Amino acid sequence: xxxxxxxxxxxxxxxxxxxxxxxxxxxxxxxxxxxxxxxxxxxxxxxxxxxxxxxxxxxxxxxxxxxxxxxxxxxxxxxxxxxxxxxxxxxxxxxxxxxxxxxxxxxxxxxxxxxxxxxxxxxxxxxxxxxxxxxxxxxxxxxxxxxxxxxxxxxxxxxxxxxxxxxxxxxxxxxxxxxxxxxxxxxxxxxxxxxxxxxxxxxxxxxxxxxxxxxxxxxxxxxxxxxxxxxxxxxxxxxxxxxxxxxxxxxxxxxxxxxxxxxxxxxxxxxxxxxxxxxxxxxxxxxxxxxxxxxxxxxxxxxxxxxxxxxx
Numbered sequence: 282x283x284x285x286x287x288x289x290x291x292x293x294x295x296x297x298x299x300x301x302x303x304x305x306x307x308x309x310x311x312x313x314x315x316x317x318x319x320x321x322x323x324x325x326x327x328x329x330x331x332x333x334x335x336x337x338x339x340x341x342x343x344x345x346x347x348x349x350x351x352x353x354x355x356x357x358x359x360x361x362x363x364x365x366x367x368x369x370x371x372x373x374x375x376x377x378x379x380x381x382x383x384x385x386x387x388x389x390x391x392x393x394x395x396x397x398x399x400x401x402x403x404x405x406x407x408x409x410x411x412x413x414x415x416x417x418x419x420x421x422x423x424x425x426x427x428x429x430x431x432x433x434x435x436x437x438x439x440x441x442x443x444x445x446x447x448x449x450x451x452x453x454x455x456x457x458x459x460x461x462x463x464x465x466x467x468x469x470x471x472x473x474x475x476x477x478x479x480x481x482x483x484x485x486x487x488x489x490x491x492x493x494x495x496x497x498x499x500x501x502x503x504x505x506x507x508x509x510x511x512x513x514x515x516x517x518x519x520x521x522x523x524x525x526x527x528x529x530x531x532x533x534x535x536x537x538x539x540x541x542x543x544x545x546x547x548x549x550x551x552x553x554x555x556x557x558x559x560x561x562x563x564x565x566x567x568x569x570x571x572x573x574x575x576x577x578x579x580x581x582x583x584x585x586x587x588x589x590x591x592x593x
Contacts, residue, residue, distance in 0.1 A: 282417030283360045284350045294333025296582035299504035299536030302337050305344030308371045312541040317349050319547040324357045330558025334360040340368050340420040347399035347414040362417040365394035367435040369422035387438035395446045419443045422453035440470030447589040451478040457485025460494050474498040488523045495529035500585045504536035507556035533577045
């Protein structure tokens with residue numbers, strides 16, 4: 282499900298599985314961005330670098346713009362998959378409605394985004410104004426090494442919405458932690474590991490742990506490509522090569538997750554979203570070969586993003 286409607290998975294092409302095209306969060310003061318013209322320029326560079334689809338993992342209340350995403354998609358020709366869902370506590374200030382509402386209300390908000398259309402006000406009230414642009418994935422989040430009670434409630438609401446619609450689930454794993462625990466929690470709520478994308482696993486580049494998660498069926502989202510402050514891209518290439526050699530190449534996804542204004546070229550920052558296609562993919566193809574690299578960029582995300590049958 283893209284912001285412009287259902288799409289044939291085989292037509293998604295090469296996929297950047299974690300980005301943010303519009304974002305505003307109290308956890309990132311001064312780093313928000315929401316200009317359609319600027320994001321059109323950024324996404325045009327992504328398209329020029331060989332990426333055909335972007336998954337925007339900005340959840341509820343953090344500056345989403347359904348009409349903005351649709352405008353960027355139309356102008357650039359890049360498919361955009363939008364998210365609904367809820368982030369970890371750090372992104373919602375004390376007193377925010379996500380802490381007050383029961384799980385049943387939190388679930389209905391997500392169902393509306395997935396089945397009717399994303400609220401043009403991003404659920405900031407006073408009344409929802411559904412757009413014609415539906416979400417295609419549920420984004421959830423946990424804190425470092427723990428899921429707070431509030432996060433656990435939101436995880437349950439997101440799992441219920443995914444179960445009822447068949448939408449996939451992406452989970453923010455802070456610094457690559459909580460992977461096994463999050464799979465357990467989601468499984469308790471009826472979402473099998475094969476429907477889950479674990480984000481930021483490359484922040485904790487442990488091939489043994491990753492092999493266990495992949496063996497359970499989860500997709501491992503390596504989404505800090507080009508973020509040299511974390512580790513050189515050569516280390517990520519080594520991790521991917523190890524995972525492929527161990528038989529887990531079909532569980533890997535890639536992205537850059539440039540979630541700050543200062544990381545976007547359109548705003549004078551870097552590395553920019555296009556770094557995935559411009560510099561990393563050529564190195565990946567050189568290391569793994571064309572077929573193995575393209576499976577990670579094309580076949581895996583196309584499979585991961587396809588909705589399953591809703592649970593009865």
